[in-house]
Amino acid sequence: MSRSNPRVLSTLERAGGFASAQEIYRLMQREGESIGLTTVYRSLQSLVNDKIVDVLRRDDGEAIYRLCGDAHHHHLVCKSCGETVEIEGGAIEKWARVMAEEHGFRDVGHTAEIFGICSKC
Amino acid sequence: MSRSNPRVLSTLERAGGFASAQEIYRLMQREGESIGLTTVYRSLQSLVNDKIVDVLRRDDGEAIYRLCGDAHHHHLVCKSCGETVEIEGGAIEKWARVMAEEHGFRDVGHTAEIFGICSKC
DNA sequence: GCACAAATGAAAATGATTTTCATTCCCATA
């Protein structure tokens, strides 16, 4: 197993700590960095193995990588224009823990997103 | 938009109410039913639109379709074996409404899922 | 310099899902 190319991690950080492999690749290209898509995928896999980043799935199935240390938060997304607001989880955090415990689940995580139409749309 | 082929829903039921499009297709083939993969996908999409089935993602990104009741609910999913428990949203229903209103969003919906390792795994 | 292992990336392969498009099926009306 290969080691992670440090520029990939640095780009993921610069992307807000939340991006897909393809996005990271395109971002690096746009910034003139020479790297292959394969290396981006391999580096991300390695970072996941080392538990430096988490991997989640978008609704369309694409894998998105998230820096672990990042402050946990959720999103409020406009269905029309795509505007996204980062919000606090608040009550959800406890809800997830309680529900999981109630059913005997461990190592739990959660996803939660609110979508609607923003005031500008 | 086409309507769902009733044999697809019937097969999903027979599969335990939990299967991927490819699995449903292969199951129907094995049972001698003549159907195209395209129709399976279209029927499942239609069932999702009509909120007769939910769609989730396996760890590998493949979409899995799951029969579910009408009542609004959320899922607690085992990352290892895929076991799914339907749970009440509880506090997050209000959280979603409040957060959305706070930021001026309307026509809001939400998704929330908890994932972890179940007691059997 | 030399050998050898690790890293890289272009290109091909894979696999799920979507799109295209020609054909078939259904059904209402003349």
Add this chain to the structure above:
DNA sequence: TATGGGAATGAAAATCATTTTCATTTGTGC
């Protein structure tokens, strides 16, 4: 009954993320 139009169907091609292959490059210790 015949017919015309819209819906349903499915084979094949296209798409797209991801993985695999494999030849080349790079790095490191001797």
